[in-house]
Amino acid sequence: MQRYKCIIAYDGTNFSGYQIQPEGRTVQGELEKALGKLHKQQAVKVTGSGRTDAGVHAKGQVIHFDSPLNIPEDRWVKALNSMLPDDAGILSVEKASPDFHARFSAVGKEYRYKISLGRTKDPFNRNYVCPFPFALDWKAMEEAASHLIGTHDFTSFCSAKSEVEDKVRTIHSIKLFESGEDEITFQFIGNGFLYNMVRILTGTILEAGSGKINPNDLPKILNSKNRDMAGKTAPAKGLYLWKVFYDN
Amino acid sequence: MQRYKCIIAYDGTNFSGYQIQPEGRTVQGELEKALGKLHKQQAVKVTGSGRTDAGVHAKGQVIHFDSPLNIPEDRWVKALNSMLPDDAGILSVEKASPDFHARFSAVGKEYRYKISLGRTKDPFNRNYVCPFPFALDWKAMEEAASHLIGTHDFTSFCSAKSEVEDKVRTIHSIKLFESGEDEITFQFIGNGFLYNMVRILTGTILEAGSGKINPNDLPKILNSKNRDMAGKTAPAKGLYLWKVFYDN
Known part of the structure; x- marks a missing residue:
């Protein structure tokens, strides 16, 4: 074999x-x-x-x-x-090699989340980006993201349905960039992500960008270990499993 | 009203x-x-x-x-x-105004046709570009296109199913350009297009690009007024009605 x-x-x-x-x-x-x-x-x-x-x-x-x-x-x-x-x-x-395992050998993952800021209904991206036609404060989003980087217990950013015991994960980087006309992308790289974690991180950063969450409250939200403290779960259609990292 | x-x-x-x-x-x-x-x-x-x-x-x-x-x-x-x-x-x-008519007031149209040259199966563009993972001679395609610009009887470039009598149309311009990684676009602007005409024009230019048709034979193909002389009809999924032009 x-x-x-x-x-x-x-x-x-x-x-x-x-x-x-x-x-x-x-x-x-x-x-x-x-x-x-x-x-x-x-x-x-x-x-x-x-x-x-x-x-x-x-x-x-x-x-x-x-x-x-x-x-x-x-x-x-x-x-x-x-x-x-x-x-x-x-x-x-x-x-x-026989000891390679797609899941257990993985040392990290990159996810990307695509957001459309356009105010026009675009039938071509209906399944591929999350529409968010509202004003966004870029600095507030980057500040919120900066608090999430590092090793934390991400219970607040994990679906309550998750049965995983250990909710400590390390996020190596979060980058926000323009990826097209009226389109922005959030890039997340980490050693692993919990159930719905990237979608909740995204929803929370968007709420910081639209003034619903104060970016300085992010440490408090992490410490609360309470899913209800973080932002909404962003829809599935904007999320991409971009890359899986292995040693070698 | x-x-x-x-x-x-x-x-x-x-x-x-x-x-x-x-x-x-x-x-x-x-x-x-x-x-x-x-x-x-x-x-x-x-x-x-x-x-x-x-x-x-x-x-x-x-x-x-x-x-x-x-x-x-x-x-x-x-x-x-x-x-x-x-x-x-x-x-x-x-x-x-009450005398505006979407069809009869139109003085021209722009169509675009998107072609993917990539050799990798891309699930995201399956419905939006025509795959053509073969070598293309850009000069031969531009030469073929140059013979199609102008006022011609486009019977050879019209589905045999068409019931339109007058098959004379004017193509104002045909431009070929790169539109992404491994993606090219053919842009057609003219006063009107017959049934399947843009798809047959595209199929013919692609056959000129891949050496199946000699670009210098285009005048002969036009003059033959015979659908069988032109290239294959390119698939629907790469075609976009891009713009309709009106006077004023």
Whole structure:
């Protein structure tokens, strides 16, 4: 058996999230279906770096799988892409050592969140950015972000549904930049993110930018360990799992 | 009654084209439904500058309609957008004189065709560009385009299904330019375009670029008045009705 590491992009709009489930079309489900076809219907299990929710996109999700097939790496890309639906695309497949694990070997992740400031209804970005047609104080947003960088207990920035015990995570950087006409992007890099964490961070920074939250209250919000203290959860459609980092 | 001129953008992916028809979701149908709601279910007829096919997008389609309602122009935009589905967006509404006609007053149109040269499967542009992951000779494409500019009988560049008698049209300009990473755009401006004409022009220029058609044969192809002599019809998804021109 050979272990393969594979980078996949997907448009999350029409998926019920990454993780396989009894009902609904999922990224993992489509991947396992495609691999099944390439393995004469023998089940091939796919392990991802983590889940993404319904509507959340990926530019660089990483998965691994094991296969007895000896296929060159570029032929894997073509074969899988021809079996996958149009809204998922394999970017690369490479041989990995048997101890590589898409989830447990990951040392960090980059997420991006796209926000449209435009006041005009744009049918082309309806599934790909979060509309926020209000005035934003850039300095207040950067100040709010600066308090979130570092190692903190992010309980206040995690969905109450989360069953994870340890909510301490390290955010290495948060950058805000213009990414197009009337479009801004928030870039988050960290060692790991809790359930809904990037969407709550985004919602909170936007509330700081629109004056609903005082940026200087961020340390207090972190210390409260109370989800209700932070801002609203920003919608799924603006969120992209951009990159997963591994050592080597 | 007041006549209104209205500019609308739509993502053509999930529409069975612009024009209303017994079956299928159409742009005109959704517009008339939205206007019906604003007029207590009284039918309001919408007239467009022309049809677009299923899958073809619009950045600036123009329509007109008549209404007894006296609503400020910006309130029309908000009211219509709140009634329309997410994949269609009103960009502007303005009062027009009673003799303005979206189709007959138009003096020209701009279409753009987007082509992706990338060799990587990109799930995010699957409905918005035509993939063409092959080498292209830019000079050959510009030479082919130069023969198409001007006033010609475009029978060779018109679907055989067309019932229009007069196939003489004037193309004012064709420009080819890079529009993103691995993306090029063909821009066509003319006094009018026949059924499938922009898609056949695009297919032909691409065949000149990939060496299947000699650019110097373009005059011969025009003179043949034979659809079979020109290139293939490029797919709908790369085509955008960009702008409609009116005098004044």
